[in-house]
Amino acid sequence: MSLDGVRAGLLAGGLGERMGPLTSQVCKPLVPYAASCRLVDFSVANAVRSGVPEVVLLSLHRESDLVHHLLTHWDDRPGTRLHFGPHDRLLRTGDVHRPGTVLPPRPAERGTADALLANAEYLFAPGASDLLVQHADHVYHFDYGPMLAAHRSSGADCTIGVQPVEPQYVKLFGMVEVDAGLRVRSLVEKPQHPTSDLVFTAFCLFRIDALRSVLTELAARGPDGWQHDISRDVLPEMIARGRRVTAFPVEGYWADIGTVERYHREQLRLLARPHAIAPESLPRTLVGAAPRFAPDTGSLLGAEVPAGAMVEQSVLHPGCRVEPGAKVLRSVVLPGATVAAGATVRDGIVLAGEVLAGDRFGMP
Numbered sequence: 001m002s003l004d005g006v007r008a009g010l011l012a013g014g015l016g017e018r019m020g021p022l023t024s025q026v027c028k029p030l031v032p033y034a035a036s037c038r039l040v041d042f043s044v045a046n047a048v049r050s051g052v053p054e055v056v057l058l059s060l061h062r063e064s065d066l067v068h069h070l071l072t073h074w075d076d077r078p079g080t081r082l083h084f085g086p087h088d089r090l091l092r093t094g095d096v097h098r099p100g101t102v103l104p105p106r107p108a109e110r111g112t113a114d115a116l117l118a119n120a121e122y123l124f125a126p127g128a129s130d131l132l133v134q135h136a137d138h139v140y141h142f143d144y145g146p147m148l149a150a151h152r153s154s155g156a157d158c159t160i161g162v163q164p165v166e167p168q169y170v171k172l173f174g175m176v177e178v179d180a181g182l183r184v185r186s187l188v189e190k191p192q193h194p195t196s197d198l199v200f201t202a203f204c205l206f207r208i209d210a211l212r213s214v215l216t217e218l219a220a221r222g223p224d225g226w227q228h229d230i231s232r233d234v235l236p237e238m239i240a241r242g243r244r245v246t247a248f249p250v251e252g253y254w255a256d257i258g259t260v261e262r263y264h265r266e267q268l269r270l271l272a273r274p275h276a277i278a279p280e281s282l283p284r285t286l287v288g289a290a291p292r293f294a295p296d297t298g299s300l301l302g303a304e305v306p307a308g309a310m311v312e313q314s315v316l317h318p319g320c321r322v323e324p325g326a327k328v329l330r331s332v333v334l335p336g337a338t339v340a341a342g343a344t345v346r347d348g349i350v351l352a353g354e355v356l357a358g359d360r361f362g363m364p
Helices: 017-023 040-050 063-074 085-093 112-118 145-154 167-172 208-219 230-240 260-269
Strands: 006-012 054-059 081-083 130-135 138-140 158-164 174-178 184-189 198-207 245-249 254-256 292-294 299-301 310-312 327-329 344-346 359-361
Touching (some): 017 260, 145 158, 145 198, 158 174, 184 230, 184 245, 230 245, 254 260, 299 310
Parallel strands (some): 006 130, 310 327
Antiparallel strands (some): 174 184, 174 198
């Protein structure tokens, strides 16, 4: 289906505080993933693959690094234009953006809905009828075309992606309840006592006129009259006022990478066969050899394993080093990390630039 009239807003402004040491040197969207790319690349690749005409970056923290990455790896893709919001004219008319260049800071925002309001002139520009909201920390391989077709044919004000999860994990997400026709009856963010196993995948399509109307109503409450969040304010307000919010079942693999534990666990899930996302379908933006899956060890390898080293059910990112005599078991080794001879890491992460000389069992 043609995605004419669709503009995407890529939410990439979170601090990533729950990611601990993984975000001490880089913003969350740029955390390396699956020996192939960075977290932000999954959503951008989905937009490019689907033919979304324009993707607007909604960013705050370490924005210059993120902009440089996107310009380097995604700015030349035919059919999809990257828009950098208030910095777009500067980046398009000035010198080529270089690493180390610092962009002027954007105004502070209190939540995801604030990001939409702050960038309204770019998101709601002439010619746009629908807004696709994406997040820069989700891992999935998806074509938005069928979702847009369902959204437009239903006449919905908003269509949200939904997926069932194991009941114990529902309280980590936005719980969704729907009727037999997939109309959303409620959305509760991080419920204490879940009553459904269906969760919001946090990407959705808004009809722009409906979204602008609801945002205007919420903003009129003043800064302390709402939580400035899409899941906690915008969508529940739409549902409460009887606007048509529909659910679109998302099949296949989808993961929200919000914590160190999920970062580790979800990468290891990619190693299972059949693969949740085939290695050849992963975005490729990390410098180095394309990662390969080694079936004999069940590992995804972006670096060589020398004779005498043991690597099993692990992810080795390009630029890491595993020395002879080292053991890497159910672990993730990041670019620039070294697992020294004689060291063992099991069920853990070796951080960028770290030299692991002893044993590590569990997270850093």
